[in-house]
Amino acid sequence: MKWLDKLRPTGEPWSLQELMAVSASSPRLLVEAIEVLGMQPVAWVVETSAEINAAVDERERRRGFPTSQTGRSKRATERAFLMLLMSMRGGGSSYLSDGLPDELRSIVRADVRHGIALEVLMNRVWTVHSVAKETLTESVRAEVSPEELIDVLAAINEAAFDFANVFVRLVAASYEEEQRAWRRRRSGEQREIVERVIAGHEPPEACDATLPVLWGGLHLCGVAWLDETGHSEYIERELADFGARAAGLLDAVGVFVHESQGLTHFWWNFDAAAPWPDAGSLEHLERPPGVRLAVGSAGRGVDGFRESYHAAEQTATLRHWPTPYDVVIADDVAHLTMLLADPDAAWRFVRRELRALAGAETRIAEIRETVRLYLSGGNSRIAVAKALHLAPNTIAYRVGQAGELLGRSVGDRPTQVLLALQLVDLVPSLLAERPERLPASHPPARTNQRQHVPVDRLPLEAVLRGAGTGAGSLVGQRAANFAP
Template sequence: MRQSSQWILALTPAHGGWTPAQLAQRRAADAETIGSAVDAIGPGPVSWAVETAERITSRFRDDGEKLGVPTESTGFSRQGAEVGLLMALVAMAGESPLETIRISPAMPQLARIAVRQGMPVDALIHKAWASHAASQDEMLQMIGRLVEPQHQIAAIRAMSTAMFAHGNATVRALTDAYREERRQWDGKTRETRRRMIADLIRGGPAPADAEEILGLPLLGGHLFGLAFSATGRHVSQLEESVTSFARTAADLLGAARVIVVPHDAAVEMWWTFSSRQPPPESAALLRTAVRPPGVSISLGPAGIGIEGFRESYHGAYAAARVGRAAAADDVWGYDSVAHLSLLLQDRSAARRFVRHHLGPLLKPGGRTAEIRTTLRRYLETGNGRIAVAEELHIAASTVAYRVAQAEGMLGPGFRDRPVPILLALQLVELVPDIAS
């Protein structure tokens, strides 16, 4: 290996090396790609690539939220970023001639998944180049840290040349695989369903053969849900496990039909009911079902007819915003979290809101956390000291004391603004770092 590429072998995760078990748990790429990369450049650089791909994808997700663009997915984006970064490192370390750079078989597979999830080819290529550019920025930072100043120009030149060649090869492989899969997929029912759902959401009229193509009635009751990775990490065989869950859920809900449609932002589930609405306790019922590991479910409000379907669809995506922010495996019902979803549309505004209304209650430490929890439940129960005391296993006098402490910390206007204070407390409980 030339001196200009030696820095690759010194790469390691931020907090030290990972064990093989940690690498296996955190990877998004397939085991074959990971194993080949470990053989070529070692476990340290591979672990660094996995960690870096996760950080890049998280940054894309946060940027997308600010723009109102759903960028999170069932692991597709992070898997692509990770595979691309690993293959680039292996190519540079191996000093392969640029014209012979080989693309991992995982890349064409990602293109095929993109077709099945309804992602346009330009969006796929945009994601690939954005990930590629972010990876190059990360490598530049590492060159600055690991390479002696007199050798940095040579290292940067070698890296840039190799990354340009690798980026072009990646785009060719993705485009070719996408076009081939699209030719095979266009005639399939699932793509037809996806286009019809998109048309209905945009407010278009239902075609005469809509019910025949969708395989469900449009005039009855509707409940729309999303299944997505609770942490944003890759979930293997997600579509298959969600399909099984959706059918079990249909029995619990008393639904007549259910269809499952993969999507870049989640796997969509659409339950229909012949002549009535779903039960009002839908979220509670689905919590009793065995969900796929690492998967959260969001549910929109129940509705009747096409307009009710649209409301349920948009509500499910709003509830998913809360579930993703919490990064917790749960069932998120729109009726319970719609207010938090509105606040989380703008993370920066939400942070300002929390800091403004809670101020001293955001101090670190267990005592302050106890006061926040007690005050939140006190307000949620309509100032029910006894109920909160029983729930938290403390005396009613302790509840009163902690509420009084909160009032002293928040000032005399505390009781004039219980609603914004409660909303701020719920945000902190949901997303602890919202005030950081």
């Protein structure tokens, strides 16, 4: 491409000193560009890049995109234009064969840290490329003979297309990589603040930039983990998306997500005047496959945040047990997780209270479910009959059978019997004759060891995609409190 040698800046030829004084590129890139293109073609690129940058800003304004009136924008335009021409000289996208050069990666890194969206960045990349090619084409028309022009323009189009395809892919990949690194760093800073607050310290006064949370508002915490069926190459993104959709469903002002010891922690934050969040609504929100969730109790202020965090952590100990529920709410199971803290004692309690009602037969399982709903619903046969689609007399008959299996009336120790029934509903393995030590010998559900994504104030689209995945959720499968 000999026509490259004909590119010249306006006026007199530039000296190296003039070039170094005006250029937005590093001396290293300039030296390499001069070796490949020559002094004056490089001077033309430096001069023209400022004009391209102004033209791109104007196009972005007309299209409604945020403009990039920063030194980064000028540096990126000039450096990308230099590499385009160097690649044309070398053939194809040869100067991108080793990935995005540090000259441009540093600019992408700065854009990530300044919160520039990938959509905005990619729009600018394509616009700069388009304007640069138009400018180059017009300059070539003035320097190349009509006989050569068609072939030269075809060569420019082919080389520019090849370069753009590789360049755009590398910029997008670099953006995602830099974003992950930035999130990991911010995640560590956020986790340090959270751990100090959990330990009893007051939130730091100057933490808004790192952790912009309304400490005086309402808080709801959750803990997620993967069961044995869970696997996804994109689990980070899927968990971040779930946290954002949950924030929209709950009407939270923000959500923070971070990983700690193999578990993914969600923290939804609400205005102080917001209504109390309905944690149970999360049971019906679609989750990534294989993800199970423990949700704490909502709380107000710093103390409320601590309580919600601890409640979610305590509820998440159910990951050590084989439970049929995918979503568990602290308000529903807090009393049960306390009993399960001593597995042997919980097993003995179930055997002592249920006696023959702990049998494995299908008929006895039906009786257990009936009595659990009966006792939790205010002893209303009619309400339980409606819930199970049975006749009230059938409910009465099953309650009577339960008394025979217990060796006493169901009403003699209703609280203890109900607790035992709730335990075996949550952890059916407690019905075993003598289970192996639980949960010590029962391995926890597999967790994903990749770093999850901390999310700062994600857009709160309330996307509700129907029922959750897996075996169901606790409130969704239990009967509501029945009126007599």
